Amino acid sequence: xxxxxxxxxxxxxxxxxxxxxxxxxxxxxxxxxxxxxxxxxxxxxxxxxxxxxxxxxxxxxxxxxxxxxxxxxxxxxxxxxxxxxxxxxxxxxxxxxxxxxxxxxxxxxxxxxxxxxxxxxxxxxxxxxxxxxxxxxxxxxxxxxxxxxxxxxxxxxxxxxxxxxxxxxxxxxxxxxxxxxxxxxxxxxxxxxxxxxxxxxxxxxxxxxxxxxxxxxxxxxxxxxxxxxx
Numbered sequence: 001x002x003x004x005x006x007x008x009x010x011x012x013x014x015x016x017x018x019x020x021x022x023x024x025x026x027x028x029x030x031x032x033x034x035x036x037x038x039x040x041x042x043x044x045x046x047x048x049x050x051x052x053x054x055x056x057x058x059x060x061x062x063x064x065x066x067x068x069x070x071x072x073x074x075x076x077x078x079x080x081x082x083x084x085x086x087x088x089x090x091x092x093x094x095x096x097x098x099x100x101x102x103x104x105x106x107x108x109x110x111x112x113x114x115x116x117x118x119x120x121x122x123x124x125x126x127x128x129x130x131x132x133x134x135x136x137x138x139x140x141x142x143x144x145x146x147x148x149x150x151x152x153x154x155x156x157x158x159x160x161x162x163x164x165x166x167x168x169x170x171x172x173x174x175x176x177x178x179x180x181x182x183x184x185x186x187x188x189x190x191x192x193x194x195x196x197x198x199x200x201x202x203x204x205x206x207x208x209x210x211x212x213x214x215x216x217x218x219x220x221x222x223x224x225x226x227x228x229x230x
Contacts, residue, residue: 003029006029011032011035011036015036015039015053025053025054025056026056033054033056034067037050037064037068038068040053041068047061047062047065081134085131085136088130089127095123096120096124099116099117099119099120099123100116100120103117110169114170115170117166117169117170118170167186167189167190167193170186170189171186
């Protein structure tokens with residue numbers, strides 16, 4: 001197999017021809033051999049299996065391994081980190097959208113919808129935690145008062161009643177699931193829900209109190225103005 005043919009033929013095709021015996025692996029250039037080994041490595045072949053397919057020694061495969069790793073090594077760089085984090089967020093949004101579609105599907109059972117919603121929440125939670133460890137978000141979450149927002153889809157707000165129903169569905173689904181880790185996550189979710197609901201109620205009372213004080217001050221100023229005009 002000539003060098004030109006190797007350059008023009010896809011690596012997977014060359015590997016298939018090696019397996020069926022139409023191409024002698026010893027005729028490959030070092031560059032093409034390493035490309036084949038890199039593909040075989042991605043496909044899960046062991047070092048011994050790759051040596052057998054490529055008709056070379058284990059030491060040759062190991063040496064190619066080392067050169068491939070060195071060639072693919074990355075140097076830490078802020079821009080690279082930003083690009084990788086950006087790609088991760090794009091994938092998370094895509095997976096979240098798919099889960100949301102499952103959760104809203106008319107054909108799904110209540111258990112399946114609850115599981116999809118739970119997985120969506122769990123994925124977002126783990127994404128936030130990863131962004132925290134990478135320094136893109138603060139480690140200590142800010143206290144938030146007011147209404148709770150749980151976005152299963154961008155811009156979609158869930159009321160407390162809706163969230164409570166979702167949690168209830170998740171708990172029903174867990175009746176046949178004894179996974180301690182998942183049960184602990186649901187317990188934490190319920191605790192956050194109760195604290196958020198309490199914070200919302202407290203914020204509502206505070207707002208009413210401020211409004212009452214403002215009304216009283218307005219009435220007092222009106223009375224003072226009337227007394228001054230008299």
